[in-house]
Amino acid sequence: MHITTEIGSVNTLTTITRQAIINSLRDQTVVILVLLFLILVLVSAYLGWSATTTVNMIYLHSAEFLVAHDRPVPPNPVLDTSPLVLLRNMATYVSLIGALAAIVVGYQTIAGDRKAEVLPLLGSRPLIQKHYGYGKILALTIMLLGLVAIAALINTLAFMLLPEFTLDATGWLRLGAFYLTSGLYLLVFGLLGLACASYARSESVALLVPVTCWLIFTFVLPQLTSNINPVAALNPVSALADPPESTFFQITGILLGPVSLAEAYRLISAQLLDFLPPDYVSHSAIAPIWSLLLAGVGLHFTAIWAIARMDMARGAYHG
Amino acid sequence: MGKQNDPCWVIAQKDIRDALHDRFIILVTGFLMIASLTALTVAAIALHTDVATYTDAVKTLLALGKSVDVIAAPEFYPLRLLRGFVEHTQIIGAVLGILLGYRAAASERGHQTLALMLTRPISQSQFLWGKIQGAILLLGAGLSAVFLVVGVAVYGISGVGLSAMDGVRLLLVLLAALVHTLLFFLLGFAAALWSRHLPHALLFAFTIWLALVLLAPQIGDTLDPDNQVAGGVFKQLDIEKPHQIEILKSFATYETIRTGIEALSPTKHFERFSFAVLGIKETYAGRPLWPILEEKTGDILWLLGLLATLSGLLFVCRLNTQKLTQE
Numbered sequence: 001m002h003i004t005t006e007i008g009s010v011n012t013l014t015t016i017t018r019q020a021i022i023n024s025l026r027d028q029t030v031v032i033l034v035l036l037f038l039i040l041v042l043v044s045a046y047l048g049w050s051a052t053t054t055v056n057m058i059y060l061h062s063a064e065f066l067v068a069h070d071r072p073v074p075p076n077p078v079l080d081t082s083p084l085v086l087l088r089n090m091a092t093y094v095s096l097i098g099a100l101a102a103i104v105v106g107y108q109t110i111a112g113d114r115k116a117e118v119l120p121l122l123g124s125r126p127l128i129q130k131h132y133g134y135g136k137i138l139a140l141t142i143m144l145l146g147l148v149a150i151a152a153l154i155n156t157l158a159f160m161l162l163p164e165f166t167l168d169a170t171g172w173l174r175l176g177a178f179y180l181t182s183g184l185y186l187l188v189f190g191l192l193g194l195a196c197a198s199y200a201r202s203e204s205v206a207l208l209v210p211v212t213c214w215l216i217f218t219f220v221l222p223q224l225t226s227n228i229n230p231v232a233a234l235n236p237v238s239a240l241a242d243p244p245e246s247t248f249f250q251i252t253g254i255l256l257g258p259v260s261l262a263e264a265y266r267l268i269s270a271q272l273l274d275f276l277p278p279d280y281v282s283h284s285a286i287a288p289i290w291s292l293l294l295a296g297v298g299l300h301f302t303a304i305w306a307i308a309r310m311d312m313a314r315g316a317y318h319g
Numbered sequence: 320m321g322k323q324n325d326p327c328w329v330i331a332q333k334d335i336r337d338a339l340h341d342r343f344i345i346l347v348t349g350f351l352m353i354a355s356l357t358a359l360t361v362a363a364i365a366l367h368t369d370v371a372t373y374t375d376a377v378k379t380l381l382a383l384g385k386s387v388d389v390i391a392a393p394e395f396y397p398l399r400l401l402r403g404f405v406e407h408t409q410i411i412g413a414v415l416g417i418l419l420g421y422r423a424a425a426s427e428r429g430h431q432t433l434a435l436m437l438t439r440p441i442s443q444s445q446f447l448w449g450k451i452q453g454a455i456l457l458l459g460a461g462l463s464a465v466f467l468v469v470g471v472a473v474y475g476i477s478g479v480g481l482s483a484m485d486g487v488r489l490l491l492v493l494l495a496a497l498v499h500t501l502l503f504f505l506l507g508f509a510a511a512l513w514s515r516h517l518p519h520a521l522l523f524a525f526t527i528w529l530a531l532v533l534l535a536p537q538i539g540d541t542l543d544p545d546n547q548v549a550g551g552v553f554k555q556l557d558i559e560k561p562h563q564i565e566i567l568k569s570f571a572t573y574e575t576i577r578t579g580i581e582a583l584s585p586t587k588h589f590e591r592f593s594f595a596v597l598g599i600k601e602t603y604a605g606r607p608l609w610p611i612l613e614e615k616t617g618d619i620l621w622l623l624g625l626l627a628t629l630s631g632l633l634f635v636c637r638l639n640t641q642k643l644t645q646e
Contacts, residue, residue, distance in 0.1 A: 033526070227364075230406040
């Protein structure tokens with residue numbers, strides 16, 4: 001009897017997960033955003049290659065000029081950098097379009113059912129609400145990790161097609177770790193979208209609250225902790241400027257650093273892709289990876305709680 | 320016909336009332352104000368840190384009996400504190416425009432009142448103009464409130480009163496911000512008016528927002544060779560400005576593509592205009608206003624041209640009421 005119940009739970013979970021994935025893939029909104037993200041992944045590799053090649057050419061021209069004027073020629077900055085730097089724009093695109101796509105996927109995973117008014121029907125079945133929540137979160141995780149896997153594949157192909165940028169074993173490991181971190185970052189925003197879609201009474205609140213949170217994480221918090229202006233936050237190199245030596249930034253760094261998720265992700269990405277300035281010091285009270293892990297775990301439980309308190313007898317949004 | 324009987328004005332009034340009932344518009348405007356004040360406060364603290372560092376350096380030099388001429392004193396222009404504010408206005412202001420535009424069309428479509436309205440003796444143009452009038456008043460009031468609060472905060476934080484000319488500069492940037500935000504209002508409005516499914520309209524508008532407000536300037540900025548290396552490639556190679564220009568002549572095509580991508584973005588034109596007028600960009604700090612306006616006419620014409628084109632398209636294309644009632 002106990003085994004039968006467990007098999008039933010697994011079947012329920014699998015059914016809900018599969019159905020959520022199929023529904024999301026049928027939603028044009030989700031598909032368009034995901035496609036846009038993947039196009040940008042491709043663009044990112046091209047931009048990295050184009051910019052690096054241009055800097056190299058500028059160096060060669062400058063070296064000719066310096067030699068002609070009997071001046072010392074400094075080392076080529078391009079040779080100082082790791083080939084992984086080619087993908088530095090990826091960190092920006094994951095935190096921009098990737099996070100937005102994750103919010104929409106998370107939102108759609110629950111909102112699809114609420115808008116179709118199927119919750120009362122599901123509530124009339126012998127379904128444990130907790131399993132419904134686990135199924136949805138599992139579906140979200142599979143979709144977002146799938147998205148990251150496709151992005152990783154595109155970038156791997158880019159490295160294979162550009163022979164001047166070769167990676168050693170450590171480089172591939174770093175790249176793998178970067179994609180795992182990106183998956184975690186997307187999951188944080190996906191869970192935020194899912195939790196808001198479950199908790200909110202109105203459809204517009206369900207979408208706008210996570211988007212506002214994304215704006216705060218991306219543009220407001222980095223300004224408070226590191227004096228990074230909103231537009232500088234879009235440039236992977238400018239966003240790593242040292243915060244001014246001031247008590248204010250030390251205090252905000254310690255207090256707000258742990259919740260400044262976009263900054264935490266940017267720092268980890270810069271470390272893994274080898275473009276973090278060697279003298280950069282983060283004032284955050286905890287290591288950036290802990291910020292992401294704690295946010296992921298916290299939002300996981302928040303999402304489970306928000307789904308558990310959904311009224312299965314009504315379900316639909318009010319406005 | 321009195322203004323009260325003017326159908327455009329009636330539509331505009333109703334839209335303003337509806338938008339004020341809808342907490343989002345007020346909330347997003349409030350969010351823009353909080354983000355702007357945060358940016359201003361942080362900029363003032365960073366400047367204070369620079370001044371303190373300079374004062375310490377001067378004391379050290381004097382104690383060593385050396386001349387203080389070897390270090391440059393930090394220059395203070397109060398309007399330069401507004402960099403973060405302008406950037407928030409271009410990002411969050413555009414979101415505000417999209418949400419207002421989407422709401423203006425979605426509210427009619429959601430209540431199935433659009434087709435009904437167009438069966439009354441008002442033309443499509445009157446309906447559209449009424450909606451745009453409402454948006455101009457709402458966005459104008461919201462942005463004016465934000466600019467006023469930020470202007471007062473500059474005085475409060477820096478302790479330096481703004482001159483009349485500073486006020487004129489702020490007013491010009493406010494007008495440019497209104498045009499920029501209206502562009503995104505038209506985008507959200509047109510998308511919600513023409514799209515078969517409303518959620519797709521919002522997604523479409525946000526995709527364009529991402530592309531024009533964040534991605535195009537980001538790509539242009541990232542491709543800048545001087546932004547590839549921390550501190551700048553030419554600084555690292557110790558090449559002086561005239562020689563930098565000479566070397567960059569060999570990369571004219573690359574630079575044309577890079578600036579072309581940036582120029583596609585109305586946000587970049589708004590930023591160039593605002594940074595120049597407020598003296599945020601170093602080369603414009605302390606310069607008289609008129610020559611700056613002459614130099615930046617292209618940016619403002621670009622914004623106005625795009626506004627005219629989008630408005631023209633909206634008025635020229637006929638609304639398919641049959642399609643709209645199917646939503």
